[in-house]
Structure formats: C-alpha cells, structure tokens
Amino acid sequence: MxxxxxxxxxxxxxxxxxxxxxxxxxxxxxxxxxxxxxxxxxxxxxxxxxxxxxxxxxxxxxxxxxxxxxxxxxxxxxSRSTSSSSGYDYTYIRRLIQAGRFSEARNILEDISVRDAEWFYLMGVIEISSGNYNQGRINFEKALRLDPENSEYQAAYRQTVNGYFFSRRAGHARTDTETCCQVCSTLWCLDCCCEGSGGDFITCC
Amino acid sequence: MFGYIRPVRNDCENYLFKAQYCGLCKTLGKRYGQFSRLFLSYDISLLTLLWHALSGKNFVYKYETCIMHPVNKRRVKRPNEIDQTAADVSVYFVKKKIEDNIRDERWFKKLLYQGLNKIPMKWNRETLFKYDDLDNLFYQLERMEELKKPEIDELSNCFGTILKKTTRYASRQLYIKLPDETEQFTFFLGKLIYTLDAFEDLERDLKKWHYNPLIFENKEVILSVGKTEEVVKKIKDKEKWRLYLLLDHLEYIYSLFNDCLGVYRSEIDGIISKSLPAMVYRVLGQKSNCQKKGVLHE
The missing domain is CATH 1.10.287.110 (DnaJ domain)
Incomplete structure (x- = not known):
C-alpha cells in the first residue's frame, strides 16, 4: 500500500x-x-x-x-549515525546516490532483507530524487520513527516538507568541493594583492 | 493542460523568449494553417528555446507585423527546423488534448470537440510528430484517470515521462546532442505542469465531481469538512509542499546544465527563478513579489 x-x-x-x-x-x-x-x-x-x-x-x-x-x-x-543496525555497510549505496545512479542503488537496497532506519532514509532519498515525493516522505518518517535522534534524518524530513531538500543538498555538495587547498590559495592570492597597499597577512611570501 | 509558464512582464531580459514565441506562432501558421496558431503555448516555447540554446545554432531575428500586432513591427525569430519540430509537437499535444476533452466533457462541449476533431484542416490531416511510445503513455495516463488512481505522483510522473520522451525524440529528429540532465529537467517540468493543473482545477472538479487525483488523495478531508471553499483551502495547505519541492527540484536540476546554455542562460534563468515560482504562488492563491507588482503576463 x-x-x-x-x-x-x-x-x-x-x-x-x-x-x-x-x-x-x-x-x-x-x-x-x-x-x-x-x-x-x-x-x-x-x-x-x-x-x-x-x-x-x-x-x-x-x-x-x-x-x-x-x-x-x-x-x-x-542504530548509529554512521553504521547501520543490520550491520550492512551503506557507504557504496550512498556513493551511488551521490553519483545520481538511483536505479542501481534501489536494486541493491531492495535485496537487503533487514530494513533499518538507514535503509528507509536512503530509500527515501532515492524515491524523492526519482519524483515519488509521497513515498520518499513516508520513508523518511519510517527512518525517523526507528531513529528519532538522528539529525540527518530529521533534516531530510524537514527539508522535504518545507520544499528545500535539493537546494540544501546542492549547498552541501558545493561546500564539500571547497577544499583546504582552495581556501589557502585564495588567502595567498589576496595577501599578494594587498601587499602593495600595506597589508601583509603571510609575512614569508 | 499547458500554459503555466508565463514570462514576467517588464523584464528587459525576456526579449528572446518573446521572439521565440512569435517565431513559433508564425511557424505554426505556415506549417498547419492560420487556425493552428491558436494552439501556441508558452510551455512549448520554453522547450523550443531550451532545444535551441543547447543546439548551438544562432538565433536570427527579423522584424514583422502579424494579425495581433498589425501596426508595430515585432522582433520575431527567423524559423528554422527546431521551430518546425516544436510546431509538430504543439499540434500533437493539442490533438491529444482534444481527444481527452471528448472523453471528459458532455453534451454541447463534447459535440464541439468531436466536430473540431473532424474538421478537414491541415493540422488535423497531418501528424508529423508521431510515436507509438508517446501514444502508449497517453493511454496509460488515460487509464489511470479512468481507474481514479489516488496517487498524484504516479500520474504526474507519467505526464513528466511524456515530456521527457518528447524531448528525446525531438532531439533525435534534429540531431542535437542534449546534456543528460535536460531529459530529467523536462520530466520534472511535465510533473510540475500536471501538478499545477490538478491544483488549479481542484475547486471546479469538486463542484462538478470530475476526477482529480488531489480529491482521491485527500478523501478524509472531503469526508470531514463541509464547504467546498474550506475543502479546497485545506487540501491546498496540506499538499502545497509538493509544489515547493518541485520548484526546488527543478532549480537544482537546471543548475546542473545551465552552463551549457551560453547567451540564452540569463533569459531561461529568469523564467526558472521568477516565472515558475510566480505561477505556483498564483495557483496557491498567494502573492509572490512579481505578482504584487502586477507584472505577470495574463
């Protein structure tokens, strides 16, 4: 049903x-x-x-x-936030979802017989991304029912009912790509540019 | 069902969209006769603009007058094969809409649509865009409506698939290589159009007791609350998250391929970020920033 x-x-x-x-x-x-x-x-x-x-x-x-x-x-x-109660390692499925390979991720998930909070959460993400919004919402609710304290599940449910699930995920993806190297190189460039006007944050260069 | 994507008026950036709209109108006239120009829709214009932007072809203008604007010459896109395919798609969708109305309507309106379907005009004789796959999807949608399916996701996904496959077949006909996300974008655009249609028709369908998935999805609201206006308000409040999520989803998918749009990007950006939310707020009976200023095309 x-x-x-x-x-x-x-x-x-x-x-x-x-x-x-x-x-x-x-x-x-x-x-x-x-x-x-x-x-x-x-x-x-x-x-x-x-x-x-x-x-x-x-x-x-x-x-x-x-x-x-x-x-x-x-x-x-x-249940734990990083590992699952069924003992199944969901890292590969998470990677598939991140890569947008939803049907592959769904096939693997459907073969898992013990369905814990993480299973319902990941299935919810797949359903919502495939356009089955109601099923996605129901799966998030089930995940929350099994693990009410999990902040990731709470955020996913809240973002779904308030309609900003995808923009938040895109935001996270963007911040993930801003690596430490990028931040350092930006700071170094800024420092070089400001040296002429008296500012010198990194004194060695 | 079509006609939900209307550009924001006074937006100096949407001259491309207007030129595309006029170009498609002229193509329809030339290809299928003057009467077929009534089939023009904003939604197909957006699809055409998208196909054009992703094809890498130049957008050539000319200045012309038309029946609606006989004095002032307007900027019109010089039609090319993309507009011709878009005109074929428009005619195909309108014929499907007429078939749908023949099934739904009664008495006078049914006769009117039956007559319209039998007029020996060019648009009625020739079907240049025809795929069995699309016909099957329309049949599936029709069956789901007949069975009074309560899941709006299932129905709107079916309509989304129709628009997605239309884009796929059109790009094959035109030999255009589209980014993978474009099909996904048109799928969710179709889903949004179907959902908006269900929201807008809700009050009328409740009064006339026509099929609407939102009615069957919210049986308990209708069985517990008395007045139609109250029921409509409650259902819209309960289900509006779908529209907000759809807008968010569309914007996200659009952001994945908007770099490929080149000079057309700012134009289509405006439609996605202003026009679509404005239409959603209008259907929900709320006022967006654009509507407060009264700048939406009616």
Missing amino acids: NKDPYKVLNIKPGATKKEIKEAYNRLVKKYHPDYYKEKHMKELAEQKMKEINEAYDYVINNGVSRQGYQEDSYQKNN
Missing part, C-alpha cells in the same frame, strides 16, 4: 492489539459509506474504508502489538 498504515489508522507503531482495534472501530464509525447520502461521497467513503481495512490487515499481520514493538525497539537501540 502507498500510505503509511500507522498514519491511516492514526496510531503509534508500538500500539497494542486493543489500541489498534479501538482506532479501527473509531475510523469505521466515522467513514462508513452508509453515513453518506450523495453518490460521490459514498464512493469516496468506500475507497477510504478500503484503505483503512488494508492498513488494519497490514498492522495486524505484520506482528505489531508486543512483537512489533520489540522489533522496533531493537532497531532503535542498535
């Missing part, structure tokens, strides 16, 4: 079976097609109910409640 099931049901990932059922019943009461008289509203309500049922089935079948909570917390405890 294309929407985040937890968001559709308006529950937190650690919710118990009882909480999930309560949320489901609440939504069924609100959006049941029989409550709407107009034909098109009925049609919309039917679609909404389909979405709610799919989300409910997904959450129940994917072992949330106690088991799901344990899985989530396991990943939270083990």
